[in-house]
Amino acid sequence: MTELAEPLSAFMSRALGPGALSGLSRLSGGANMESWAFDWRGEGYVLRRAPSAEYMEGRPYGHEVEAALVRAARAGGVKAPEVVAVLADGDGMGTGYVMRRITAEVSPAKILSAPPPSLIADLGRELARIHALPRAAIPEGIPVMDTAEALAELKARFLSYGGDRPAIALAIRWCEDHLPAPAEPVLVHGDYRMGNVMVDGQGLAAVLDWELAHLGDAHEDLAFGCMTVWRFGCLDRPAFGVGSLEDYFAAYEAAGGQAVDRARFRFWLVYRTLWWALGCLQMGQAWRSGADTTVERVVVGRRTAEQELDLIRLLDEEAPEAERQRPLPPSADRAQTPVGEPTNREMVAAVRDWIESAIKPKAEGHAKFEAVVAMNALGIVMRDLDAGVGAEDRTLAEALMSGAATLAEPGLLARLRRAVLDKCAIDSPKYAALATARADWRS
Template sequence: MTDLAASLSAFMARVAGVGSLSGLQRLSGGANMESWAFDWEGRDGLCSYVLRRAPSAEYMADRPFGHVDEAALVIAAHNAGVQAPEVIGVLADEDGIGTGYIMRRIVAEVNPARILAAPPPSLLNALGRELAHIHAIPAETIPDAIPLMDTAAALAELRARFHDYGGNRPIIALAIKWCEDHLPTPVKPVLVHGDYRMGNIMADNDGLAGILDWELAHLGDPHEDIAFGCMTVWRFGELDKPAFGLGSLDKYFTAYQQAGGVPVDRERFHFWLVYRTLWWALGCLQMGEAWRSGADSTVERVVIGRRTAEQELDLLMLLETEAPEAERLRTLSPSRPAPETPTGEPTTYEIVTAVQDWLGATIKPDASGHAKFEVAVAMNALGIAVRDLVAPISAEDAARANDFLKGRVSLADAGVLAQLRRDALDKCAVDSPKYAALQRARKLWRG
């Protein structure tokens, strides 16, 4: 941190004038990029900033555009009146801090759980309004590096990635085939934020305070953005409030349209809800591959690699209407037996449990900032290992997956939905037992 502080101080002196840096700390979370908060006291008094960076240019090598273009896009959004952060400077190679840019810090809440516990009444309307404003950002202000998404080509890429990751998850295969069969016709492209959801928006008592994380932006179908924040995983347990965990789809769509957004097509919305859930299922597998290859050795990465089960459960909930009514009405019986009480020397299960409990009782209370976040992730990882030791569950079946991709088997076939439901429940119970949608699925599917 000392080297970072020195280099950052030199950079700030160039862009903000002579001053002094204080309070440098890494912010919690950040699945892809690092975020560092700090204060700078200079000609404008004491001001707070955030450094968003990747530690090296190599980390950005496989991305469609780099931080220079990302910063330019955020500047264009801010200048268009969108509640995007104000960028004050972009890092160069000679700064020695990696790649990234500096923004004025927005003082507001970003934690979805805290926002959703007592959301500002205006927040859902504001999210609809701001999304319409993003989609209206003038094309001539958007950097040339921002890519155009061809939906058919993007779906073909998802299929290829699925095969690269083993091609052996039947529910993912089912979703790929469904998307291929329901590919929407192209529409006039707009700027798509690409990650417009709880976790990337900031709120205070007055409502929406800022929109973060523009690294996935592209030109494409506005319905992709409209749907993304409505995915089950981004509602953080608020299952009865399908729009961002805040309220109804009707209210959200109305706010978007009244602010100049395109008329919302419900079928197109549903396609993108399925597509982006599929995209994130594969994104989770990709995180695991990044850890396995050594490209990212953090515990967070390998844990996210096991969140695929959440998305498989959600995909099945979205697609099961394709099955005959008689299949949907069938109920399941519990399939996992209760574990036996161990005797004799401590089992591997008990040793891992002991380490997990020690982290929670001894290490986590004294940790702070990003370190506390990392302890929580480690405890989560050990929890998955404990449950896997009790009753190992595999979601992998290459033959069944291939049958779905080829169209030889579908949800119209007797018994297929029941088997997929059972598999999804059992896998999610190991990987994400606190996932709210798991409890809902159990009630619906087990009667």
């Protein structure tokens, strides 16, 4: 923090005039970028940055283009933040930009506990505004997404990660079989969901995190915030965890959005769930390669299990009714009573308890967040040791991806359901969809 204070003060002096920096603190969360809150001359700001140019390698565009897009969206009537300055190479803080701080709630749990009455309509309206931005207003460098090419890239990534997860293989094959015709491209935010919007008492206050924006199918944005994972436990409210799909679609169309195609919406719901499953795997790969050695990366890597569960829940309706009603096979019972010297599980438990009692209470800000993530990581290891490490099934994955195996095969859906239930119980036991799936599948 102290290393950032001096160059940030110098930057703000050049950008907005002399002043004093105060209240600098790193905000929790942010899977890809750092966010720092601070005050300058009595006003609040947020620095969004990557610590180095190397961190941005492989991304379709940098922060200069992203900042230009945020400015264009705001000028077009979208509730985007106000960008006040963009970092340059000589500023010594990596790449990024500074925005005026918005006073509103961003925590999905807090928002969804009592969403403002207008929120579902606000979400539909704001997305229609994003999609209506004219092509001429969108800065150069924003890529155009070809859905078929993007799906092929996901498949290649899956194979590079081992190609051994049947639920992901099933989803790839389904997407290939249901690929929609190309749509007239519009500006797609790419990450439009709870966690990336700010809300106050009057409704939606801001749309954040534009780093995944591209030109593509409007239905991609429509579906993304409706994924199970982004409803944060509010599974009875399929649109963002806030309301009904009918109200959401009606608000979007009333604000000028195109007519919603339900089949195209379903494709993107499956596609983006698949995309996030591979995104989680990619974060694990980033840790393994040394590109990002934070403990958060390995924990997010294990959240692949949530998306595998969701993919089976989305796709099991493709199976014959008899297979959907088939009882699940039992889980393997590997429970053992420890004897002798402490087991690996007990040693991990001791370290986890020490972090909880000695480290977490003294930590503040992002350090406290990291302590909680470390405890979560050790909890996963403990449950994995209890259950025994189950191998993935590459042979079945290959058969599903080639179409040689389908959900019409007797007993296959039941096996897939059991596998994703057991895996999610280890990696994300508090995931809301896990309890729902157990009840639906009578596990």
